Amino acid sequence: MAAKILELDTSERKGKEPNPFGKPASAFVGKPAKDFEVVNLKGEKLSLAEYRGQVVLLDFWATWCAPCRAEMPHLKKTYAKYREQDFEIIGISRDMGKPPLEAYIAQEEITWPQYWDADNRICNLYNVRSFPSTFLIDGEGVVRKTNLRGHRLETAVAALVKENAAKKAAEKAETDSQ
Template sequence: MGRNKINIFISSLLLFFLTIHSVYAEDVQEGVEIGDKAPDFMLETLDGETVQLSDFKGERVMINFWATWCPPCKQEMPDMERFYQEHDPVILSVNLTDGEINTADVEQFIQELDLTFPVLLDKEGEVSNLYRIQPIPMTYMVDAEGIIQFKSFGALSYQQMVKQFEQIEDE
């Protein structure tokens, strides 16, 4: 009889902790700081495909904001491409299109650097305003629950990308 009560107690305790964990992610406030739930957004790629952050729930996501005229952004891109090729992460590369002369510059930039990860166009600057982007490049690493685990101002090296991405657990 005593052993049965202990088993019930342990089972109840486990259920309690599992419930708290699942409620936690839903109760986290939306924002752009570490520990906040990353604001959802939807943008089009250069190819006209629509991509939404929330489509990647259950996966770790790297969100990177950049522009073609930004020297540190250009410096970071080859490392991001290598990271994409070698680790197959979800990368949402958001071009600050409202600050570009035209999308042809973005296409040329992508071709020159031979980038294969998806590039999203923030044509109206809505997502960069939502994330309060300044300066660029700016990178967020979001966990499988949509919680921001890492935020960086400035260019990241390949090693930094790998390190930060591996520190975030999958669901």
């Protein structure tokens, strides 16, 4: 009898309940990145819109996340290689407080902008439910790739940086010819 009730209950609900986790990261690919405006750890205003024209990696992470910490050397290498080519990383941390985050950033000499998402606002905006999560955004502000790491991330950044530079060169050539 209980099995029959559960069976009926499940079959009647199937597909009707909203997904509590929201859209997967891949659902953002090909769509404009959601803009946000926050104050970074240095007390400076940080807006995603300010980075239009650059390739941007949104890196959702935390110091307590072992995979995030393992990925940090790859991020530092990619950032060092491409930061002078219109590439930026914006770190969005879900640490339990600012002190451990600030200590880790100082210890690891992380130089890209960081935001402590204390109220989960930006994580919710991008439906981030696990760490690390990344969103690679092109110069037009469109999410092109999600959740890449290591060599795959560096390869995607290299391709987008090259594409972005070609678009800028074409725009400049068109402007110069007018």
